[in-house]
Amino acid sequence: MVNCGLLTGLNEPVPLKSISVEVRVQDHVASVSSTLQYVNEEQRPLEALFVFPLPADAAVCHFSAKIGEQEIVAELQDKETAKDQYDDAVSSGQQAFLLEESAESPDVFRLSVGCLSPGQNAAVTIIYITELAVQADQSLRFCLPAVLNPRYTPAGSDAGIVSEISSVCGAVPYSLTLSVHVSSPKPISKLESNCTLDPLVFLCSDHTQATVNLSPGHMFDRDVELFLYYQDTHQPSAVVEAGVATAPSGSLMRNPVVMITLYPEFPEEVMSSMATQGEFVFVMDRSGSMDGMMHRGKEAQHRIESAKDTLLLLLKSLPMGCYFNIYGFGSEFESFFPKSVEYSQDTMDQALKRVMEMRADMCGTEILQPLTHIYSQPCIPEHPRQLFIFTDGEVGNTKEVLDLVKSHAHSHRCFSFGIGEGASTALITGLAREGSGHAQFITGRERMQPKAMESLRFALQPAVSNISVDWTLPEGVTAETVSPPIDVLFQGQRTLIYAQLKGKSLGGSEGSVTVKYNLNSQPVSNQLHFCIKPTEETGLVVHRLAARTIIRSLEQKERSSAESKSLRSSIVELSVQAGVSSVHTAFIGINKDTKQTVKGPLQRRRVPTYDYFEDLKCARFLPPRAKRRMPKFQLGALLRMPKFQLGALLRMPKFQFGDVLHGTGQLLAGCSSAVELTSLRYTSLGCGSIRTQEHDEERSDSRKLSSQKQTAPEPPQDMLLPLVSLQKASGCWELDAALAAVFGKTEDELTNQKPAQVDGSMWATILALIWLYSWRKEQQVEWQFVAQKAAAWIASEKVGDLSQCVCVGNVLLGCQVTKDSLGI
Incomplete structure (x- = not known):
């Protein structure tokens, strides 16, 4: 990883002290306010960089900073202009703050805190809004990402700010407080979390409002997930939001906007006959990070082992007569068969044998190559292609991957799975969105198998075709749908539609929206009636979510269009009008009252984000051939080395490094601790080894522990997969x-x-x-x-x-x- 501008050692102070988060949930939408507390504990002015994750579909709409009693509210501007202003302000000694979105992945943001004086505190507040995802048990999921895994960057590409991500092993040096307020027209049943919560407190007798807090003392070392349950959560709904009177006439922000939530219900006779045909292509991440654990509990599996169990279950569940293939990818890729084969006892046995041999031994995470190869294969007539992609989602060319999937959306459906905390939400949700499929995230102690089988159930549902949206509105009122055309519908899954309402006499009259489509050659429709009167006090949440939807569509069109200049201008204009971030805009705030001359260069500090699997990622420094040739126990020893020790090892002459890899002289085999591994720097491997008595004792202790582990009884095996x-x-x-x-x-x-x-x-x-x-x-x-x-x-x-x-x-x-x- 590239730690640009990191001027201090590992023991120097970190300026981020705490994060305080307030979440306000209104039905299916969450508004999140995060306040980051910084302090400069050094003796000279400081610039802090904090690279952090947000949900991929989040609309960042506010950024401010408080220095002492003075608050600076940032403006949203063209990104290049904002960067110039930030650099000018910092170089002249003014306090400045810059918040920008990654050019490669919309779920990564960088916050630059410029020119903090010695001993000075700063509280930076970021507000964003996001839709809550619907889970299989009908709960609504909110996730506050804590883990930002370093994104793998393909060779020869420029990863921009994604390459500046830095991580630390162990607990992060700052804490988190979180409070949640929920309001909904439907009664709240319960609220659950993967973290410890205080008791849920209802604010009214009908249980439509409630609050809850994260229990004190939580260290922000993993994603915080909340699962919200409403009564009758499947009921369609509509929210009409009034526009801003001062916005330009005819603009999105001036007119009312409606958000429609629908749950398509397929006829029973259709659902009783699931598809028995199809081409099922399973694409499995086999990069080094897949050797990490699913969670930190005692019974945790390695990610790759859980993936193998899931492939077993999927292969056994396929219908006879379909076609299938399995791909593994890392820095390169391989497939089990040259092309998809018909599902039979023989082909299933061949595939299962290779599944059992799979390892997380393919280094990087270059997903573009296998996808390009798969799309180059001709589709099989009468067997719709269903793509299942399993990855921990750490790629640096997210937008390039999504553009490729979108360009082949007509020929397949894509079901994506984000494995472990830190998987890119932009990649996982984007693959499913552009591939007309469904996205799943497996975090904490969740098991991969149930999620995979739910997606298989969706894949076996008949494909919906000829989808259209029709509006019935009072005379003089029209609706312009601003969300992308609906490409996919699944039984019982939520569908969101945003539309701009135009006309003078909106009043309190009623309208309706009807979604029509064909299912197994028969016409089906779902309708919702709603009141056109705007809802009070929504805080422009619906307008900003609609604006974000339009901006994402324009950004994708820009990447494949010759008219990029005009599209860029449209993106910037809408982004600034709606106050919603985009790839071409950034929030900039400057405290012009501070004009102290800065003597000498600013110290730059990289604020760490937690990464439990950082020690595994050190292996990326090793040549791929070397990793494949190393015995497993030797590679494991290397992976457990601190970075500086691994760096020393890699600076050895070639013949010495080769000796390490092949284990000659039993050096690496005998190294049982970081101390011994460090001693390799001082050892001439060609002339034997130098070990102290202390090292021998450490190795002996380690062997005793290893022996104890081997004789410890194993937990009883679950017999479902054996059956x-x-x-x-x-x-x-x-x-x-x-x-x-x-x-x-x-x-x-x-x-x-x-x-x-x-x-x-x-x-x-x-x-x-x-x-x-x-x-x-x-x-x-x-x-x-x-x-x-x-x-x-x-x-x-x-x-x-x-x-x-x-x-x-x-x-x-x-x-x-x-x-x-x-x-x-």
């Missing part, structure tokens, strides 16, 4: 010792109880279904398609009444399920 792994591609199981072991039985016990009217495979398949519905009912979302395949296979065998088999199976496995509940 699923035994299922055949057709949907049946075989009666053998492996299946019996899953049930805690012997093969003879299963065979002796088999009813005479069924063969071994039928008996085994019925037992597997009984076990799933009895002992893993709470995980049904994960095995639903496995069970459907099994039930379909049983039906195809035409055995007759299986009631006796189910009864005997219940007794054998200690269960109580009915034949009908098994779907057979």
